[in-house]
Amino acid sequence: MLLFLARRAILAVLVCLTVLVVSFALTRLSGDIAVSIAGPNATSADVDVIRRNYGFDRPLPVQFLDWATRAARGDFGESYIYHVKVADLINKRLPITLTLGLTGLTIALIVSLPLGILAAMREASLVDRLIGLVALLGQAMPGFWLGLVLIIVFGLQLQWLPISGLDSWDGYILPGIVLAFSAIPSLTRLTRAGMIDALASDYIRTARAKGLSRASIVLKHALRNAAMPVVSIASVQLGFMLGGSIITETIFALHGVGYLAWESILKNDFPVVQAVVLILASIFILLTLLADLANAALDPRLRAQ
Amino acid sequence: MIRLPSGKHIATGVGAGIVAIVSLVAIFAPLLAPQDPFVQNLNARLIVPAWMDGGSPAHWLGTDQLGRDYLSRLIHGARISMLIGVLVTIISGLIGITLGVLAGYFGGKTDDAVMFVITTRLSIPLILVALTVVALVGSSFMVVILTLGLLLWVQFAVVARTTTMQVRNLDYIAAAQASGASRVHVLLREVLPNILTPLVVVATLEIALAILLEAALSFLGLGVPPPWPSWGLMIAEGKDFMFFSPWIIMVPGVALFVLVLGINLLGDGLRDLFGTGRTQ
Numbered sequence: 001m002l003l004f005l006a007r008r009a010i011l012a013v014l015v016c017l018t019v020l021v022v023s024f025a026l027t028r029l030s031g032d033i034a035v036s037i038a039g040p041n042a043t044s045a046d047v048d049v050i051r052r053n054y055g056f057d058r059p060l061p062v063q064f065l066d067w068a069t070r071a072a073r074g075d076f077g078e079s080y081i082y083h084v085k086v087a088d089l090i091n092k093r094l095p096i097t098l099t100l101g102l103t104g105l106t107i108a109l110i111v112s113l114p115l116g117i118l119a120a121m122r123e124a125s126l127v128d129r130l131i132g133l134v135a136l137l138g139q140a141m142p143g144f145w146l147g148l149v150l151i152i153v154f155g156l157q158l159q160w161l162p163i164s165g166l167d168s169w170d171g172y173i174l175p176g177i178v179l180a181f182s183a184i185p186s187l188t189r190l191t192r193a194g195m196i197d198a199l200a201s202d203y204i205r206t207a208r209a210k211g212l213s214r215a216s217i218v219l220k221h222a223l224r225n226a227a228m229p230v231v232s233i234a235s236v237q238l239g240f241m242l243g244g245s246i247i248t249e250t251i252f253a254l255h256g257v258g259y260l261a262w263e264s265i266l267k268n269d270f271p272v273v274q275a276v277v278l279i280l281a282s283i284f285i286l287l288t289l290l291a292d293l294a295n296a297a298l299d300p301r302l303r304a305q
Numbered sequence: 306m307i308r309l310p311s312g313k314h315i316a317t318g319v320g321a322g323i324v325a326i327v328s329l330v331a332i333f334a335p336l337l338a339p340q341d342p343f344v345q346n347l348n349a350r351l352i353v354p355a356w357m358d359g360g361s362p363a364h365w366l367g368t369d370q371l372g373r374d375y376l377s378r379l380i381h382g383a384r385i386s387m388l389i390g391v392l393v394t395i396i397s398g399l400i401g402i403t404l405g406v407l408a409g410y411f412g413g414k415t416d417d418a419v420m421f422v423i424t425t426r427l428s429i430p431l432i433l434v435a436l437t438v439v440a441l442v443g444s445s446f447m448v449v450i451l452t453l454g455l456l457l458w459v460q461f462a463v464v465a466r467t468t469t470m471q472v473r474n475l476d477y478i479a480a481a482q483a484s485g486a487s488r489v490h491v492l493l494r495e496v497l498p499n500i501l502t503p504l505v506v507v508a509t510l511e512i513a514l515a516i517l518l519e520a521a522l523s524f525l526g527l528g529v530p531p532p533w534p535s536w537g538l539m540i541a542e543g544k545d546f547m548f549f550s551p552w553i554i555m556v557p558g559v560a561l562f563v564l565v566l567g568i569n570l571l572g573d574g575l576r577d578l579f580g581t582g583r584t585q
Contacts, residue, residue, distance in 0.1 A: 262525065
């Protein structure tokens with residue numbers, strides 16, 4: 001068990017270090033970063049000043065080590081546009097993105113768990129096929145387009161929900177639905193597959209033989225075993241949702257880190273872009289690590305490996 | 306005994322039909338488009354589709370905010386989607402299959418290294434990194450294709466690795482090795498042909514994913530540059546007019562949805578046909 005934990009943790013740290021290199025290298029793709037910051041109307045003297053002030057005249061490895069050691073302490077430098085600390089900018093906006101991601105995950109689970117269970121209980125029936133079709137439709141839905149359609153239908157025509165901004169909690173509902181759509185197909189299929197396996201197993205036959213009620217068998221006995229892979233995929237999906245929130249936040253004008261990243265990309269605000277890539281990747285690594293640990297805790301067979 | 310077509314077969318047929326039609330439209334776009342998709346006519350802006358009040362038979366799907374014929378743009382847009390979907394999948398397939406086969410065949414340290422690369426790639430937020438790259442390098446067809454191709458190979462690698470592990474220990478591989486075939490020969494002539502069918506399924510699903518991602522990048526203004534009629538870009542450009550002319554985002558959106566659905570239906574059908582397991 002300890003060996004398993006240690007190996008997982010070391011792998012996570014190594015991946016983190018690689019992501020650190022990647023997010024640094026990413027912003028150096030443009031060639032001369034000082035020219036990008038100076039803008040199109042700058043003279044070569046301006047560019048030289050910027051190069052010296054920001055330390056771009058130093059060798060790349062030195063720049064990287066300087067940035068990485070600061071980043072490891074939570075200091076991501078200063079935004080070129082807002083002239084405030086990047087860490088402060090992100091601290092203010094991360095709660096919005098996290099709330100949005102959790103809203104999306106909650107909606108996805110509320111939809112896909114019952115659908116998956118229902119499809120498994122009526123395997124190969126018309127209901128099962130219809131649920132499979134729903135999952136396929138969800139998979140083909142372009143998220144950004146769904147967002148716009150929801151804005152037209154629920155915001156403009158029915159006027160039930162706010163279409164942009166976050167004046168109250170219900171501003172999270174439409175963007176949450178858009179994010180949930182990306183996770184519903186895989187979560188539904190996984191729940192269905194897990195439940196079909198569980199319902200066919202010996203302990204369910206025993207439970208049936210004991211005369212337990214159908215609800216008790218399905219919800220207490222089968223679901224508990226089917227839930228394990230769902231838990232781990234759900235945490236991975238949450239990670240994907242946080243990364244994908246950039247589109248949703250742009251459409252609904254939610255000022256989370258996704259929106260911040262989009263603005264920063266358009267304005268060449270590299271310290272912010274680097275920091276957002278690094279933080280979203282770190283959250284993803286942490287979530288997958290937690291999922292592995294949860295699985296190991298639930299499944300003794302994994303621990304033995 | 307004659308078996309009636311099941312729901313599965315109908316679904317696969319529908320998917321194949323959609324893919325075939327869109328492919329033909331993409332190939333013959335210049336012949337099919339009634340007008341030039343780039344010609345603006347500021348006197349004929351935002352004309353509604355022909356079946357609505359005030360529509361004109363000259364523009365079946367109406368015109369956009371610059372008076373360009375919407376049907377012609379939609380038809381040429383199919384070209385962009387299909388081309389990007391296929392080219393991205395070729396690049397990501399080459400990368401992913403190479404990594405996966407090497408990891409599956411050699412195992413040990415090679416496998417560890419490949420698994421590490423896969424884990425790292427999965428942890429990097431896809432859209433964010435793609436947007437940053439396109440913004441820094443400049444948006445063009447080639448940049449979008451290369452960026453997505455370099456990012457989307459994970460599924461190929463995972464499936465190629467697993468299937469290579471399954472065939473690695475089979476008798477005919479041992480026979481080839483014993484007869485003195487080189488490693489390259491074994492990998493290319495013995496392993497690769499035998500893991501090809503599940504990879505075809507992955508390829509169809511990757512084409513669908515690449516098409517969706519291109520549309521999303523173009524929608525955010527960092528994909529295919531204007532005035533190209535990418536469906537994602539058409540939705541982005543129509544966004545400002547969607548409150549008064551909702552059809553302007555419905556037309557390209559529905560096209561995108563139907564195409565991706567068709568490809569996925571076909572991919573699922575192929576998977577059932579080949580009897581390969583579902584990969585998540």
